[in-house]
Amino acid sequence: MLFVRLQSPRLLKAASEFCASNALFTAQFHNPLLQPLPINYQPNEMKISASLFALFAIASFAQADVLKINGSTTVNLPAAEGAEILRAEKKMDIQVDTQGGSSGGISALGDGQVQIGMSSKPVSDDDRAKYPNVKFNPIHIGEDAVAMIVSKDVWDGGLKALAKQQIQDLYEGKIKNWKEVSGPDEQVVFFNKEPGRGTWEVFAHWAYGDPKKAPQVSLPEVGGNEETRNKVGSTRGAISQLSSSWADGKKVFALGIKTESGDVLQPTPDNIATHKYPMSRPLFLITNGEPQGEAKVFVDFMLSPQGQELVKKHGYLALDQLKTGTP
Amino acid sequence: MISSSARPSLPLASRRRRFSLTKGASLAFSLLALLTLAGLVLIFLLQSLPVWRHEGVGYLTGIKWFYRAELFGALPMIYGTLIVAFIALLLAAPIGISAALFTAEIVPGRVRLIWKILVELLAGVPSVVYGLLGILYLRNWVYHLLTPFDPLSGDTLLTAGLLLAVMILPTVMTLSDDALRGVPAAQRHAARGLGLTRAETALGLTLPQALPGIGAALLLGLGRAFGETIAVFLVVGRQDNQPLAWRSLIEAGQTLTSKLGGSETNIASGDSLHWGAMVGLGLILLATTVVLTLLGSRLAQPRNIHAA
Numbered sequence: 061m062l063f064v065r066l067q068s069p070r071l072l073k074a075a076s077e078f079c080a081s082n083a084l085f086t087a088q089f090h091n092p093l094l095q096p097l098p099i100n101y102q103p104n105e106m107k108i109s110a111s112l113f114a115l116f117a118i119a120s121f122a123q124a125d126v127l128k129i130n131g132s133t134t135v136n137l138p139a140a141e142g143a144e145i146l147r148a149e150k151k152m153d154i155q156v157d158t159q160g161g162s163s164g165g166i167s168a169l170g171d172g173q174v175q176i177g178m179s180s181k182p183v184s185d186d187d188r189a190k191y192p193n194v195k196f197n198p199i200h201i202g203e204d205a206v207a208m209i210v211s212k213d214v215w216d217g218g219l220k221a222l223a224k225q226q227i228q229d230l231y232e233g234k235i236k237n238w239k240e241v242s243g244p245d246e247q248v249v250f251f252n253k254e255p256g257r258g259t260w261e262v263f264a265h266w267a268y269g270d271p272k273k274a275p276q277v278s279l280p281e282v283g284g285n286e287e288t289r290n291k292v293g294s295t296r297g298a299i300s301q302l303s304s305s306w307a308d309g310k311k312v313f314a315l316g317i318k319t320e321s322g323d324v325l326q327p328t329p330d331n332i333a334t335h336k337y338p339m340s341r342p343l344f345l346i347t348n349g350e351p352q353g354e355a356k357v358f359v360d361f362m363l364s365p366q367g368q369e370l371v372k373k374h375g376y377l378a379l380d381q382l383k384t385g386t387p
Numbered sequence: 388m389i390s391s392s393a394r395p396s397l398p399l400a401s402r403r404r405r406f407s408l409t410k411g412a413s414l415a416f417s418l419l420a421l422l423t424l425a426g427l428v429l430i431f432l433l434q435s436l437p438v439w440r441h442e443g444v445g446y447l448t449g450i451k452w453f454y455r456a457e458l459f460g461a462l463p464m465i466y467g468t469l470i471v472a473f474i475a476l477l478l479a480a481p482i483g484i485s486a487a488l489f490t491a492e493i494v495p496g497r498v499r500l501i502w503k504i505l506v507e508l509l510a511g512v513p514s515v516v517y518g519l520l521g522i523l524y525l526r527n528w529v530y531h532l533l534t535p536f537d538p539l540s541g542d543t544l545l546t547a548g549l550l551l552a553v554m555i556l557p558t559v560m561t562l563s564d565d566a567l568r569g570v571p572a573a574q575r576h577a578a579r580g581l582g583l584t585r586a587e588t589a590l591g592l593t594l595p596q597a598l599p600g601i602g603a604a605l606l607l608g609l610g611r612a613f614g615e616t617i618a619v620f621l622v623v624g625r626q627d628n629q630p631l632a633w634r635s636l637i638e639a640g641q642t643l644t645s646k647l648g649g650s651e652t653n654i655a656s657g658d659s660l661h662w663g664a665m666v667g668l669g670l671i672l673l674a675t676t677v678v679l680t681l682l683g684s685r686l687a688q689p690r691n692i693h694a695a
Contacts, residue, residue, distance in 0.1 A: 163653040190657035249539045254625075256650030276453040280542055280639035281625040281649065287522070294527055295540040 127354040130157040131165020131178030132258050133284040134204060134303045135343050138370040139178055142362050152354060158284060162258030163187075169346055170194050175355040177346040180204065180258030180303070197351070198344040201362050202371035202378055205327040206262045206339040207304035207314035209289075213296050214313075217244025221316035221324045228267055230299060232275055238297060246297035251288065252279035253301045259285075262341045263301040304332070305375025333382050343376060431670040437663035446667060452627050454651070459664040461671065466631050467544060467642040468672075471619065472612035474548025474636075475555055480605055483559030487601075490560075491567035492589040503561060510557035518618035521550040526622050533637050542624030544640040550618055555608035562607060566600025567593055599686045606683035610676050616644040625649060643672045 129139060136158045143154040158178075159168065165177030170191035183196045208227060210219060219238060222230075229235045230250055239245045253260040255271070264271040282288040285306045292298040293311030304327035307314035316324040317338060331337035351359045361367045368378040438446055442459050449460020490499045529549065530541030570593045578588040594601075624639020625646075647668055655661040 160650045160653045163650055167653045167656055247537075247539065251540075254650040256654045272455070276455055278626055278628040280540065283620075283650065287621065290522060291526075291540065291542070295530070298540070 125153065125354075127152060127154045127176070127358060128157070128168075128174040129154065129176040129178060129345075129358070130159055130168040130174045131346075132162040132180040132343070133158045133286070134180040134258065134306075134376075135178035135201070135345070137374040138202070138367070138376070139345070139362065141370050141373075142358065142367050145366075146358060146361060150357065152357065154354075154358070161254065161256060161283065162261070163256040166196070166346065167191075169196070169348060172348075175347065176351070176358065179344045179346055180341055181261040182342065182344070183346060184261075195349045197347045197349055199347065199351070199359055199363070200342050200379065201345055202343045202368070202376040203332055203382055204341055204343055204376045205304040205332045205337050206259050206266075206301050206341060207307050207327045208317075209292055209300055209302045209307045209312040209314055211292050211295060211298040211312065213246060214238055214243055214299070217246065219243035219315070221318050223318040223320075224267060226318075231267065231279075232277060233279075244297075249295055249298045250279050251282045251291055251295075251298060251300040252277065253288065254281045254283050257283065258341070259301050259303060262339055266339045329377055329381065333377055343371075428670075428673065431666055431673060435663045435667035435670050437660045438667045439663075441660055441663075446664070447671070450628065450631070454655070454661050454664070457660065459660075459667075461643075461664075461668060463627065463629050463631065464641050464643045464646055464668065465671065467623070467629070467640040468613060468644070468675075470544050470636070470640075471547045471551060471623070471642055472609055474545065475551035475612045476605060476609050478549070478552035479556045479559050479608055483556050483604070483608070484563050484601060486560045487563035487567055488589055488594065491564050492585065492593060499564075503564065506557045506561050510561065514554065514615055514618040517550060517554050518621035521546065521618060521622040525550055536637055538637050540624065540639065542622055542639045543637050544623065545636050547619045547623040547640075547642070550622055551612045551615060554615060554618060555611050558611055559604050559608040562604030563597070563601045566597040566604060569600060570596045602686040603683045606679050606686065610679045610683065613672065613675055613679065614644065616648045620645045620648040643668050647672075 129143070136156060140156045143152075143156050146152045147154055157174075158164075162179040162181050165174070165179050166183060166187050167190075168174045169177035170187070179198070183198055188194075188196060208222060217238065219241065222241065226235065226241050230241075230248055231252075233250075235241060236248055237245065238248060253263065255261075255264075261271050264274040268274040282291055282300060285303055288300050288302050289306055289308070289312050292300045292302070302312070302314075304314050306312075307327075314327055316326045318324055325331055325337050327337050327339070332340045345359055345362060347355055347359065350356075362370075363379075368380070371378045372381075438459055441457070442449060446459055446461055447465070448462055449458070450462050451458045451460045452463070490502055494502065526541030526546050528541075529543060529546045530538060533541075533543075533545075574592060574596075575588055578592045579585075583591065619642055623642055623645050625641055626639035627641050627646075629635050629638060629640045647665065652665050655665045
């Protein structure tokens with residue numbers, strides 16, 4: 061049991077951070093030079109033992125009933141706002157977190173750390189194989205697309221669309237300057253979405269057929285959507301993969317995709333709804349088996365008209381806007 | 388004159404031995420802490436075994452990390468961690484020690500206290516706040532500053548080092564100040580009485596006596612720099628397999644913590660070799676910080692009884 065729990069990435073991170081804080085802590089306390097005791101230091105034994113036990117008591121009872129949700133920063137936008145409403149209206153205790161993106165959500169659900177995972181990619185067979193005892197139950201709440209986004213100087217330099225081959229070459233570092241794809245004379249800075257993020261998986265699926273077939277590259281990596289937008293927007297010659305509704309058209313711009321027949325497909329709502337745009341993707345809430353209790357309340361809310369309104373509000377497509385049923 | 392930092396004269400051993408709830412509870416809690424640490428090291432060792440078997444020493448010296456090809460070389464990350472921490476220390480040490488000299492030797496007591504409270508507040512600011520400030524201002528500033536060298540972006544090892552310097556500065560300042568104040572006032576008065584100026588007293592008497600304490604302050608700062616995750620994560624660029632060259636200072640890189648903070652741990656969980664490689668990074672980090680902490684506590688032991 062202990063081993064199972066320690067397999068969690070979060071604990072590993074906590075442990076590594078623990079080293080640093082621990083170093084400071086112990087040294088400050090064992091260090092007579094740094095912390096001289098006052099002359100007449102007489103600890104009040106009763107007080108100390110009382111506070112020690114109080115601490116112990118608090119620690120053991122602090123675990124309340126909290127609905128924990130973790131995963132994709134894309135799904136997070138409507139989900140966090142839904143949680144806000146439920147907190148206010150139903151006094152529910154909900155924690156929404158975006159540790160590790162979609163795969164973080166799936167593994168947190170698999171490890172039993174959260175009741176709902178958020179994901180912007182389907183649960184893969186690998187995920188199911190990793191957690192054989194977990195019944196992943198993806199609940200489709202909306203639709204979105206991954207766009208290739210570029211910084212303003214690239215966009216203004218005349219680059220508005222790319223073909224799949226060109227994107228592969230950029231990804232693999234074969235194209236180093238934008239003028240090779242009739243863009244401005246500027247070096248290419250590819251910020252790769254971290255492998256494991258939903259966005260990256262959808263990208264790799266489209267560009268290489270299977271994320272496992274994508275060549276392993278060493279590019280600077282970005283994590284959440286906000287970080288991606290910020291870094292691409294403030295760097296000359298930058299390109300990255302990002303949820304299309306986050307491409308604001310001011311700092312970062314979504315490129316069209318050139319098809320073999322020469323058409324250019326933009327990530328517009330119409331093209332996403334009909335899946336004409338190739339990197340369209342479903343957004344999921346994932347539960348272990350059928351959602352129950354508070355998790356069910358949350359899922360039902362996100363599927364209700366009010367919840368679907370939130371999905372639309374953040375630029376994604378609600379379920380009733382989709383024209384082809386389940387993807 | 389009686390020194391204000393004299394030790395209580397009553398030795399602990401002469402107190403009556405009797406059962407004490409406080410002692411019992413404290414002992415239990417300290418044992419719990421020790422056991423946690425021991426368990427942590429043990430589990431890290433056990434879980435990282437697969438990668439040591441697979442790579443051997445190559446795990447520490449290899450320069451290629453491609454997890455799908457089962458290549459795990461951690462050297463670029465160790466290098467990144469060291470470089471980033473040393474840049475931070477190089478900047479924070481002179482500023483921190485000078486500031487500590489100023490407050491410990493020159494500023495009147497009450498101002499010093501207020502200053503200390505403020506600095507310690509600064510040390511308590513969550514690192515994600517520093518990280519966001521780093522994303523918003525520092526990386527753009529570095530990007531513009533480095534323009535003549537044609538950097539790819541503002542995410543560089545240098546940026547991370549600069550940000551860490553700001554983060555460890557409060558630690559270095561306040562602990563150095565404590566070390567300087569630990570030098571008995573009597574000696575200071577004697578030096579002034581002999582006609583030494585303030586500067587001569589500070590540089591010739593207090594500073595040399597406080598050096599071990601200042602050394603400890605620097606090592607603890609370094610320890611924090613090694614372990615810092617989220618702030619570094621946001622500005623270091625997280626690029627694997629960078630060559631270990633000078634040019635890498637102004638290019639994106641990877642540290643042990645930024646690797647562990649990323650999404651790769653999620654991909655790794657379930658695959659014992661890949662997971663072992665990630666845990667191994669934690670083990671390397673743990674070992675480095677333990678060594679630093681031991682060195683720091685060693686330095687802080689007073690060599691001269693009068694200096695305590």
